[in-house]
């Protein structure tokens with residue numbers, strides 16, 4: 001099949017809610033995607049930070065195949081061995097006492113579950129989150145997303161329980177959190193808005209002000225979680241332990257699974273009947289998740305992400321160009337802010353024409369969120385292309 005045929009069928013039968021590139025891929029292996037155009041692409045997008053083990057990782061494929069041949073789905077009406085196994089593995093890598101997990105199907109759903117839990121636990125209704133943050137497209141997660149462009153046309157679905165502070169602004173967050181606050185929901189690194197980083201002091205302030213006021217600190221680790229920033233969780237870069245962590249993207253290694261982890265005490269308010277989802281944590285996605293965490297541990301992918309990312313940022317910072325405004329990142333989550341969106345798009349196209357996929361987010365930032373198995377040579381391929389293009 002050719003790309004033009006896929007495009008024609010997609011235009012005819014799909015909702016047109018995505019701005020898609022004229023590219024389609026047949027398969028992948030490691031960090032390489034094989035296109036229907038007959039070309040190979042080095043993928044530095046990884047399905048938007050999903051394919052942490054790359055494509056068709058043998059351990060992941062074997063786990064998924066075995067589970068598919070046994071039972072892909074069993075209802076939460078029953079005990080599910082693979083779900084308990086994955087929850088145990090998550091508990092082995094989450095900070096503090098976040099030992100209990102609830103499984104859902106996506107990042108937005110993980111945030112919904114966290115917000116519902118916070119409201120029940122505190123008996124309060126106010127949710128605070130950061131401007132320019134992103135938490136998903138369902139009603140509550142959209143409500144907590146501090147970007148009007150996403151919320152505007154859906155306001156009737158969103159309650160007025162939300163308030164927004166400037167990411168990184170300690171004084172503002174201190175002045176906003178009060179006795180009516182159920183939770184502060186915050187990304188350790190703002191991904192969709194261009195890999196924006198705040199200080200350790202900011203996260204410590206959020207922690208302290210939440211504790212002082214009986215509000216819960218929820219870290220949205222949907223994008224930053226599971227090794228992306230060079231730690232298991234992004235918030236560990238700041239030595240802060242939140243009350244809840246939400247995760248998704250990397251967890252299933254390509255299958256849709258999200259999770260909320262919290263403490264015994266907080267999780268205890270979610271009694272039978274308070275929350276649930278048919279597919280949440282089915283044996284298939286949990287077997288995939290177990291393989292992801294096992295491979296990350298066995299192959300030292302967290303350290304690899306930290307070290308490769310640090311070298312990459314150092315190399316990129318050595319590029320002397322008036323077109324680059326700022327380079328920032330943690331681990332293999334890197335943003336290169338260009339001086340204009342035209343230049344960002346020009347570089348994206350140049351890379352694509354030369355077999356490398358990158359993503360432009362928040363207008364003018366090139367975002368690098370490759371599989372965590374990226375090699376030094378692969379990162380150097382992009383650096384060389386960027387220099388050439390500049």
Ligand SMILES: Cc1ncc(COP(=O)(O)O)c(C=O)c1O
Nearest residue numbers: 106107108134135136191222223
């Ligand atoms: C930080 C963050 N939270 C939540 C979401 C929403 O996740 P999902 O698209 O799986 O619902 C995303 C997606 O990009 C994200 O980056």
